[in-house]
Amino acid sequence: xxxxxxxxxxxxxxxxxxxxxxxxxxxxxxxxxxxxxxxxxxxxxxxxxxxxxxxxxxxxxxxxxxxxxxxxxxxxxxxxxxxxxxxxxxxxxxxxxxxxxxxxxxxxxxxxxxxxxxxxxxxxxxxxxxxxxxxxxxxxxxxxxxxxxxxxxxxxxxxxxxxxxxxxx
Amino acid sequence: xxxxxxxxxxxxxxxxxxxxxxxxxxxxxxxxxxxxxxxxxxxxxxxxxxxxxxxxxxxxxxxxxxxxxxxxxxxxxxxxxxxxxxxxxxxxxxxxxxxxxxxxxxxxxxxxxxxxxxxxxxxxxxxxxxxxxxxxxxxxxxxxxxxxxxxxxxxxxxxxxxxxxxxxxxxxxxxxxxxxxxxxxxxxxxxxxxxxxxxxxxxxxxxxxxxxxxxxxxxxxxxxxxxxxxxxxxxxxxxxxxxxxxxxxxxxxxxxxxxxxxxxxxxxxxxxxxxxxxxxxxxxxxxxxxxxxxxxxxxxxxxxxxxxxxxxxxxxxxxxxxxxxxxxxxxxxxxxxxxxxxxxxxxxxxxxxxxxxxxxxxxxxxxxxxxxxxxxxxxxxxxxxxxxxxxxxxxxxxxxxxxxxxxxxxxxxxxxxxxxxxxxxxxxxxxxxxxxxxxxxxxxxxxxxxxxxxxxxxxxxxxxxxxxxxxxxxxxxxxxxxxxxxxxxxxxxxxxxxxxxxxxxxxxxxxxxxxxxxxxxxxxxxxxxxxxxxxxxxxxxxxxxxxxxxxxxxxxxxxxxxxxxxxxxxxxxxxxxxxxxxxxxxxxxxxxxx
Numbered sequence: 001x002x003x004x005x006x007x008x009x010x011x012x013x014x015x016x017x018x019x020x021x022x023x024x025x026x027x028x029x030x031x032x033x034x035x036x037x038x039x040x041x042x043x044x045x046x047x048x049x050x051x052x053x054x055x056x057x058x059x060x061x062x063x064x065x066x067x068x069x070x071x072x073x074x075x076x077x078x079x080x081x082x083x084x085x086x087x088x089x090x091x092x093x094x095x096x097x098x099x100x101x102x103x104x105x106x107x108x109x110x111x112x113x114x115x116x117x118x119x120x121x122x123x124x125x126x127x128x129x130x131x132x133x134x135x136x137x138x139x140x141x142x143x144x145x146x147x148x149x150x151x152x153x154x155x156x157x158x159x160x161x162x163x164x165x166x167x168x169x
Numbered sequence: 170x171x172x173x174x175x176x177x178x179x180x181x182x183x184x185x186x187x188x189x190x191x192x193x194x195x196x197x198x199x200x201x202x203x204x205x206x207x208x209x210x211x212x213x214x215x216x217x218x219x220x221x222x223x224x225x226x227x228x229x230x231x232x233x234x235x236x237x238x239x240x241x242x243x244x245x246x247x248x249x250x251x252x253x254x255x256x257x258x259x260x261x262x263x264x265x266x267x268x269x270x271x272x273x274x275x276x277x278x279x280x281x282x283x284x285x286x287x288x289x290x291x292x293x294x295x296x297x298x299x300x301x302x303x304x305x306x307x308x309x310x311x312x313x314x315x316x317x318x319x320x321x322x323x324x325x326x327x328x329x330x331x332x333x334x335x336x337x338x339x340x341x342x343x344x345x346x347x348x349x350x351x352x353x354x355x356x357x358x359x360x361x362x363x364x365x366x367x368x369x370x371x372x373x374x375x376x377x378x379x380x381x382x383x384x385x386x387x388x389x390x391x392x393x394x395x396x397x398x399x400x401x402x403x404x405x406x407x408x409x410x411x412x413x414x415x416x417x418x419x420x421x422x423x424x425x426x427x428x429x430x431x432x433x434x435x436x437x438x439x440x441x442x443x444x445x446x447x448x449x450x451x452x453x454x455x456x457x458x459x460x461x462x463x464x465x466x467x468x469x470x471x472x473x474x475x476x477x478x479x480x481x482x483x484x485x486x487x488x489x490x491x492x493x494x495x496x497x498x499x500x501x502x503x504x505x506x507x508x509x510x511x512x513x514x515x516x517x518x519x520x521x522x523x524x525x526x527x528x529x530x531x532x533x534x535x536x537x538x539x540x541x542x543x544x545x546x547x548x549x550x551x552x553x554x555x556x557x558x559x560x561x562x563x564x565x566x567x568x569x570x571x572x573x574x575x576x577x578x579x580x581x582x583x584x585x586x587x588x589x590x591x592x593x594x595x596x597x598x599x600x601x602x603x604x605x606x607x608x609x610x611x612x613x614x615x616x617x618x619x620x621x622x623x624x625x626x627x628x629x630x631x632x633x634x635x636x637x638x639x640x641x642x643x644x645x646x647x648x649x650x651x652x653x654x655x656x657x658x659x660x661x662x663x664x665x666x667x668x669x670x671x672x673x674x675x676x677x678x679x680x681x682x683x684x685x686x687x688x689x690x691x692x693x694x695x696x697x698x699x700x701x702x703x704x705x706x707x708x709x710x711x712x713x714x715x716x717x718x719x720x721x722x723x724x725x726x727x728x729x730x731x732x733x734x735x736x737x738x739x740x741x742x743x744x745x746x747x748x749x750x751x752x753x754x755x756x757x758x759x760x761x762x763x
Binding site: 002003004005037038040042052053055057069071072074075076077164 | 350351352353354355356369371372375376379382383385386452453454455
């Protein structure tokens with residue numbers, strides 16, 4: 001079985017832990033428990049007849065005062081950058097996180113998740129998504145996700161899985 | 170010339186000139202193109218422009234043309250002048266390595282890793298050996314049943330006791346081994362004792378990697394990166410052995426021996442040397458790695474001998490035997506210790522006596538007391554000193570037999586040895602409070618200066634100094650100065666006779682200073698008594714009182730045997746005050762002028 005390291009990064013309280021929880025446990029809770037350091041989850045990612053073992057590193061959210069610990073990002077095979085669609089500040093931070101990932105020795109697939117889209121109108125969400133897509137041209141794909149409702153989560157991980165294996169280039 | 174030629178000449182006049190000019194130019198040109206030096210001269214200024222132009226416009230082709238040659242060029246140059254190249258490269262090397270360490274640390278680590286381990290363990294084991302020796306020495310002195318057991322065990326196994334000390338509780342057993350890709354934290358290989366597979370091995374290896382990163386970020390103080398070496402939990406330990414591209418995590422119950430630790434380092438460096446490149450490119454697909462080969466290298470870790478503590482029943486019998494023999498040994502040991510303590514005390518005693526004998530003090534003598542016999546060894550210059558040494562031993566420790574092996578030597582006499590002996594003797598004498606003496610040694614003449622308390626000592630010192638081998642002439646500038654008396658006898662009002670306590674003071678003086686032999690001891694000195702009275706009452710009466718006091722003191726001195734001639738009564742003193750000090754007799758030394 002092939003194993004891959006996936007890292008989730010983004011500003012604090014954007015829903016990283018919730019996305020993972022939705023994906024791994026298929027559960028969601030409104031309670032906010034700030035992640036300290038890193039939490040690692042394991043889930044096999046399946047599509048068609050393929051299966052890979054995902055080691056998912058949930059990294060504590062960055063704040064203006066504290067940048068994330070780059071050593072956690074070493075050796076990652078795939079990356080999901082998460083922003084809270086209702087907080088523009090987190091959208092602006094996307095650029096910084098993507099740059100950090102691109103500084104690594106090899107270029108790995110990066111997917112952007114605009115999370116909490118259950119909190120706004122779909123048309124508005126599409127607008128924001130379009131705006132982000134224009135600015136970021138180095139990412140593989142952008143997803144509108146809702147960890148609460150579950151939309152977009154599975155598809156996102158699946159796509160990332162494919163990218164990490166090298167399919168769907 | 171015919172008409173045709175003249176016509177030709179006239180018609181082609183201009184052309185002729187042109188032609189001859191052309192001929193001239195052509196000749197010059199031909200000459201130039203055949204002259205290599207000239208060609209070079211002409212082309213040189215253009216050369217740079219030519220190169221520049223080529224590099225700018227036809228870079229790729231240029232490179233293609235030149236690159237095959239470059240490596241040959243370098244080879245030639247390096248072979249020819251290694252030292253020069255080295256000198257040129259040397260200043261850059263430091264920075265180059267620094268840069269490499271900064272950006273591609275792991276590559277450097279992997280390159281050096283196989284060598285570093287051996288380098289460091291060689292150095293450390295050398296340094297550690299001293300520590301181990303120290304520990305061993307300390308351990309020798311402890312004495313408990315566990316200690317005895319351990320000592321015996323160590324002897325049987327042929328291992329140093331301190332190593333056994335390290336594994337006192339249980340011997341360490343490696344339960345599980347993980348080989349983990351350093352950057353991503355993904356598991357490469359898992360090995361288990363007893364084929365008990367850890368279910369969430371991938372999670373464990375990822376978490377371990379996260380912990381390593383976490384600790385480094387929060388605990389490392391400077392830009393240095395350090396490694397987590399081990400994680401303790403209960404009676405188990407997770408050891409981490411880290412290289413550039415990967416690391417080993419070993420779950421061990423108990424402690425592993427230092428030599429096992431070294432083996433682990435060695436095996437890891439072998440794995441890194443051989444498979445380092447492949448491992449660093451690991452992308453999560455274990456089929457890309459030669460797991461079988463790597464696994465076979467790790468298997469030996471699980472073949473550790475099982476040194477469990479033996480079952481209770483057999484150890485009990487052993488304990489009893491050990492206790493008995495321990496007691497016996499203890500008894501014998503204790504007795505011999507006591508004996509050697511006694512002997513040591515005797516030796517010390519004798520050596521002290523030697524030290525306090527100034528003549529002997531100069532010469533190195535040794536005493537060894539064994540089984541009631543004192544063995545004397547050393548060298549002295551006179552037979553007389555041999556005998557003195559023996560007699561001292563007889564006096565200090567009468568019930569010892571004496572084996573006198575002190576030899577006579579003719580000492581080598583140099584100014585240095587003489588000086589040393591003079592120094593030593595002077596030091597001994599100066600250790601007495603009442604003696605202050607200094608010497609000067611030039612041109613084989615010794616001059617002695619200082620103060621000596623009495624004539625006996627005076628004669629003695631002259632004798633000993635002159636006896637020092639190599640002293641040919643001795644000039645004495647010493648003088649006898651009796652030790653201070655500073656004694657006052659104080660009286661009550663109107664008292665002039667001596668009471669018992671006052672008499673005791675005088676008794677002590679006579680005894681301590683041996684005043685009966687004053688004439689010989691303190692040649693040139695006498696006692697001076699001054700009587701004091703206070704001013705209360707008539708002057709005449711007080712004078713009389715003071716004089717009487719001094720007289721009575723003199724009388725008493727004489728009655729004790731002090732020579733009358735050597736006690737002199739000075740003019741009495743009447744003091745204005747009326748305290749006790751004003752009613753006294755003062756006793757001091759006075760030099761008798763010839």
